[in-house]
Amino acid sequence: MRFAVEEINNNRSLLPNVTLGYEIFDYCSDMLNFPAVFDFLANNGSVLVKTGLNSQYKVISVTGPFGSTPTITIAPLLMSKLIPMVTYGASSIQLSDKARFPSFLRTIPSDKHQVQLIIQILQTFKWNWVAYIGGDNDYSNDAFQFFVDRIGLTDICLAYQAIVPRQSSNIGEVLNKIATLNVSVVVIFALPEVAVPVIQMAINTKVRNKVWIASEAWSLNQQLLGITGIETIGTIIGVTLNGLWTLPGFDAFVQKTMARGETWSCSNGQQMSAVETCNQFCLQCSNESSKDITSEDPTFSFPIYSSVYAVAHALHQALECNTTSCQRAGTVYPYMVFEKLKRMRFTLQGRIIEFDASGDPPPQYDIIAPVLVCSSECKDGFRKKQRGIHKCCFDCELCPNGTFVNYTADPETCKGCGKDEWADEGSTSCTMRSIEYLHYREQISVGIMLCSSLVFFLSVAITILFARNCNTPVVKSAGGKMCFFMLSCLTVACISVFFYVGEPLMPNCMLSNPVFAVFYTACLACLAVRSFQIVFIFKMAAKLPRAYDFWVKHNGQWLVIVTSVVIQILLCGIWIGTGGPKPFNNTSAYKDRTIVICDMGNLYAFLTVIAFVGCLSVACFIFSYMGTDLPKNYNEAKSITFSLLIFFLAWISYFTAQIVYKGKYIQAINAVSVLASLYGILFGYFIPKCYIIIFTPEKNTPAHFQTCIQSYTKTISSM
Known part of the structure; x- marks a missing residue:
């Protein structure tokens, strides 16, 4: 999100002479998140219950939160004010209901399309004896209900269905039941907090020769790629969003930001400067490294990126901007931005961004079979550091300033640049230094x-x-x-x-x-x-x-x-x-x-x-x-x-x-x-x-x- 905002603020043709500001809040829990929403709705520190559409609020749009249940919990507060809510991870089917969620939009498709694709996979391979594992949330429950309704029109039989809460202790019983029923195909439509423990338990209990179908929430989970023995449980087929896995310039932005963050004072409860962090306060930012961020699951990178750009384009139109200036001098209210968002259609990184009548984007998915390796390949600028005795197992270590890694010649060494060369951390080559001295012409x-x-x-x-x-x-x-x-x-x-x-x-x-x-x-x-x-x-x-x-x-x-x-x-x-x-x-x-x-x-x-x-x-x-x-x-x-x-x-x-x-x-x-x-x-x-x-x-x-x-x-x- 920060990357998108700063990219927009540095774009002279989009929102010229207008600077986007933002505040970022962690979604602590369904109950504890209300103070943040009330803060969004505040005007001079007060939240008025009865207000018209021409009322001013602290924000003109809200991006997020990630999950369906958190979104459904807080959305009514924003819907009553027609404040546009553009999310990137809430894919629940019920969020397409415009009667309940009139100003809701999202850059991730509704789960009904994903469920239909999973059913199509089952029909293609003639797998008609399946189990369904989900979590205790709207994401899994809505998908399950739609799954049951749709397979009733096919020859697919649901052999077993289980709801696994977070930190559940009955995962072993679920897997035993699946083995007892001789089920070979298991659909896990759940968040990583549920899916990862299930897969780990399957490895520990020596489950073999199963077909696991992964929903988009965990199909590219990076934690699973490094789990020892994952190749023994069978075949994993994943459904994932069709999108850009790498945003151009994002890795360099993260490395630059985290390198600057090394000098921040994040200890002893001392908050950093709002200017330094672009008004995002942080107490323990230095605990994260650039590698921690760039190696995250890339599934939702583009949806987050495009949701910020969607709001920016809507505001661009609401302010009657061209490529050099904005003509509208009056106040822009949230409902005005929402009206533009509904009809928005623009191209971003070669992809068309638009919303249908339900506020959903066109469904686009990929089907993947995760490569079962000990360690996934390092990204550009990271060297391989062998872990243990096997060369297939390694950590990825960011090359520091003044060094680079040449994957063709030696992927395990960060080589120093020459005396007349330089390189930022995470570089794959060196650049010649410019020569400066006091010229006569100055x-x-x-x-x-x-x-x-x-x-x-x-x-x-x-x-x-x-x-x-x-x-x-x-x-x-x-x-x-x-x-x-x-x-x-x-x-x-x-x-x-x-x-x-x-x-x-x-x-x-x-x-x-x-x-x-x-x-x-x-x-x-x-x-x-x-x-x-x-x-x-x-x-x-x-x-x-x-x-x-x-x-x-x-x-x-x-x-x-x-x-x-x-x-x-x-x-x-x-x-x-x-x-x-x-x-x-x-x-x-x-x-x-x-x-x-x-x-x-x-x-x-x-x-x-x-x-x-x-x-x-x-x-x-x-x-x-x-x-x-x-x-x-x-x-x-x-x-x-x-x-x-x-x-x-x-x-x-x-x-x-x-x-x-x-x-x-x-x-x-x-x-x-x-x-x-x-x-x-x-x-x-x-x-x-x-x-x-x-x-x-x-x-x-x-x-x-x-x-x-x-x-x-x-x-x-x-x-």
């Missing part, structure tokens, strides 16, 4: 490349601006020639961003993070040296004249910068030499896709590279903080702190994303982290100086800087 890739190009052009523009104003105090205080070195490093670092986009190849991976690490290290070293140098000049030069002279004489600033860059180059070399960045095919993140990214390789070496960058950034922060009380023109604490804050946030975000996200866009996140670090230096350090040069040139004069220094000197002297 919008995010285009955005990253545009942002990188902007860094490049901004760096070039700032270089030109600084070159034209290289003798001004702002450029000199920013570092002078060191600024051009920093801007050159930023330019090269931004070019490395382009290697994050496109198919990850070995050159791309080698020229992405390592290149950025080296040239960003150079920029940080310049900032650290520049901050230290200003603090040293203002606060330490007078106290440590020899150290200052040594620093100036031996170009201490460039010595530190070159040393830092050389150390980072060595660290990157160790990183690359011990397993550096390389293309990596991630096949574990997604079952059907291979994500191609640049793997960081040796994690410890990579973290060492990042740690060295972090140490330089901390040094920058310390030296800039030491200069917070220096003249404003030389105080870079805010600018450098802003740049470093952007750097830390960007890379913390990247490492967090790398832990929780395994898709192709991790390359984009890495590239964004690099860009953020570069933009942090541009906008935190260089852009403010460009603003002074362009918009406040009066502050870019020696006099202004001298005034700031004198003010700082006076402040220090007064302390």
Whole structure:
């Protein structure tokens, strides 16, 4: 039922823009089922006894229940409201009485046709001495009465008739009576709860050479196929519904649903989300496996499937729908759906679905002789697991995700798929994985490349601006020639961003993070040296004249910068030499896709590279903080702190994303982290100086800087 409803809801031409909802209730017993029916009839929690046909109820149709007796018990409550009741297993003859059951319809034929077919079988083989075994319910009783009436017109004699209640202890007596009367043909017109114990007792008591005629309720019962010794009791001839034994897509739907259900919380009496279960509440769903469901008796699969579709087609007409929209805006009442159902005729899976004046479908039956084997053949996607010493006896085990079973080559083994292949559970072949990486044509890739190009052009523009104003105090205080070195490093670092986009190849991976690490290290070293140098000049030069002279004489600033860059180059070399960045095919993140990214390789070496960058950034922060009380023109604490804050946030975000996200866009996140670090230096350090040069040139004069220094000197002297 769920399969049919979800299939309909995903069908754009049937009930377009209309979603079917449903509630499923277990039929506990004839008495305990009334609360569920009253719930169907409720309106705002109340059930009104006297209501017209234009009254609204919680439901517009009821599908089921399965058996005849349960249906006959609750049907009057629905018939009085003309709520359509479409059942798939209630085959009692009396349900064709339209005076008692006006809005009743079914997708299983009336038992009178099945009884007539059984009588025809008896006449064909000239079997005229028969016994009849039934259960204590309307299904068996109505069929028996019709059987007795019909054989009275033939030469068939009813030698013995027995009613066997559920959990009866007199089955042995029944079989003894049949043996005493020398009856060779036994008609068992009963539900599996009665038929299976009778057959089991016949095996246990060594009944031999009988012909057993099975009604459609148990003729395909899967439990009987595995009973040891069933082949000894004689021949079983079964009557079954002519229908589809396998619904296309049903097994895959069950496997997908049950696989998702493994994560549901069904224990300790906790109910699951109504959304998750399509408003079917369940307390112990995880007790069932997909195999338990797909190996059930398939007799009633199509009747259930077609009953849901019948209601959907009727509602489609009641709402005046076409293939794209529904025209009726008013309320649709149950009797309107019933009026459409009576005249319904449509094709489903190649079969015509319609109802006669009694609400019954055209009778179509098959006659089968069940194959007497130890184990029936496994369905697609299940491997054979031998049970005991005989190869004919086996269980069917569902192949898990990532495996498949080839029945031609080896039906007993679930073989693993190749590295570049995938398969759902229950597969008979593997499918090639799709390859995914960050393409140049994707919008995010285009955005990253545009942002990188902007860094490049901004760096070039700032270089030109600084070159034209290289003798001004702002450029000199920013570092002078060191600024051009920093801007050159930023330019090269931004070019490395382009290697994050496109198919990850070995050159791309080698020229992405390592290149950025080296040239960003150079920029940080310049900032650290520049901050230290200003603090040293203002606060330490007078106290440590020899150290200052040594620093100036031996170009201490460039010595530190070159040393830092050389150390980072060595660290990157160790990183690359011990397993550096390389293309990596991630096949574990997604079952059907291979994500191609640049793997960081040796994690410890990579973290060492990042740690060295972090140490330089901390040094920058310390030296800039030491200069917070220096003249404003030389105080870079805010600018450098802003740049470093952007750097830390960007890379913390990247490492967090790398832990929780395994898709192709991790390359984009890495590239964004690099860009953020570069933009942090541009906008935190260089852009403010460009603003002074362009918009406040009066502050870019020696006099202004001298005034700031004198003010700082006076402040220090007064302390």
